[in-house]
Amino acid sequence: MAFFKQYYWILGFLVLAAVITVMLGTPTTFLGKQTSFIYSNLSNPSSSQTYVRTNVDFGDEERLRQFPHEIGDWTEKEDYDVYPWKEQLGADVAIMRGYTKPGTREIWFLAMQSKSRSSFHPPEVCYPALGWEIVEEGFVSIPGEDADWIEKPLYPRFSKNETTVVLKKLLVAKDNERRLVLYFYVKHGTVGADSDVVTMVRISAITTPQGSYESTLKAEEDLLLAFIPYMFDPGTKEDLIITKLVKMGAGGILLIIISFAVPIIMITYPQIGKLRHFRIRHSQKQ
Numbered sequence: 709m710a711f712f713k714q715y716y717w718i719l720g721f722l723v724l725a726a727v728i729t730v731m732l733g734t735p736t737t738f739l740g741k742q743t744s745f746i747y748s749n750l751s752n753p754s755s756s757q758t759y760v761r762t763n764v765d766f767g768d769e770e771r772l773r774q775f776p777h778e779i780g781d782w783t784e785k786e787d788y789d790v791y792p793w794k795e796q797l798g799a800d801v802a803i804m805r806g807y808t809k810p811g812t813r814e815i816w817f818l819a820m821q822s823k824s825r826s827s828f829h830p831p832e833v834c835y836p837a838l839g840w841e842i843v844e845e846g847f848v849s850i851p852g853e854d855a856d857w858i859e860k861p862l863y864p865r866f867s868k869n870e871t872t873v874v875l876k877k878l879l880v881a882k883d884n885e886r887r888l889v890l891y892f893y894v895k896h897g898t899v900g901a902d903s904d905v906v907t908m909v910r911i912s913a914i915t916t917p918q919g920s921y922e923s924t925l926k927a928e929e930d931l932l933l934a935f936i937p938y939m940f941d942p943g944t945k946e947d948l949i950i951t952k953l954v955k956m957g958a959g960g961i962l963l964i965i966i967s968f969a970v971p972i973i974m975i976t977y978p979q980i981g982k983l984r985h986f987r988i989r990h991s992q993k994q
Contacts, residue, residue: 720975727967731950748847748876748892750830750906764939766821766894766907772803775819780934781809794820798828812927817935818910828906831889835880840887844879848890850929875932879921888915888924890932909939 765771777784790802802820822828829837836842850873878889891910911932915924953960 720971720973723974724968724971727971731953731964731967732948747895748874750828750893762894762940766819767801767905769801769803772801772819775803775805775817775935776938779807779938782807782931782934783809785814788816790820798822798824807931809927813913813915813924815911815913815928815931817931818912819907821905821907823905828908830908831876831878831891831910835878835889840880840882842878843881843886844877846877848875848877848925848929849873850875850933877925879915884917886915886917886921887912888921888928890925890928 764775785806785808788804788806790804794800794802799820799822802818804816804818806814806816808814832842832845873892875890875892878891880887880889889910889912891908894907894909895905909932911928913924913928915921947955950964953964
């Protein structure tokens, strides 16, 4: 009791902060929701993050094998043996397929996962190791402003989360061939937990021997956007817990009042006690 009297205001404010945090959160915030984020820089994931909900378990090779063989106007041309890629890139799970549609070259779709980022070889390292020269390196963004598969920040005004997906771009050349490569990473893990598991999704194709590669870039973006609804879940927007309680009616509103009343009473308890003692002394004098 003496401890409470000494630290009443600290305990009260801690409880009040906890109540506010819970009330302004969503149910899945506190139920270990599986979230992921997309980023384009393996060595610095926090530089450009876009939070998403994944549809695909990238760690399950059988699940990866169920990637669509036809999607939109795109049709699978070939399913490649990924064992050499897994060895070269230090991956645990991988799938690689070629897709075509009328009027385009074959585009290779590669998805792979590694349990350790340290053993994962990014394309900017792998291509030069295989004899390719990096001619151009940069970033491109695909539409995401209104994409329902992107997990919107709870408080957008105060959030630095991206609402577009930033992809790393490489233009590589070897002999008389040039390839355009787009790729990004997906980081997995339960909210509040850290994980070293990382997935890379890569799109690549042979482009023109020289000059502009815009038509190849457009085709690669088109294939990636066709796959995105399969890889990522649009989900549904959740109400805040306080909103859910209000919608419950009188019982929910009463719970809100009690939740806020308890810490407020804890904070003001000594003042209430002092006022009560003052009234008792005042009545005794009378």
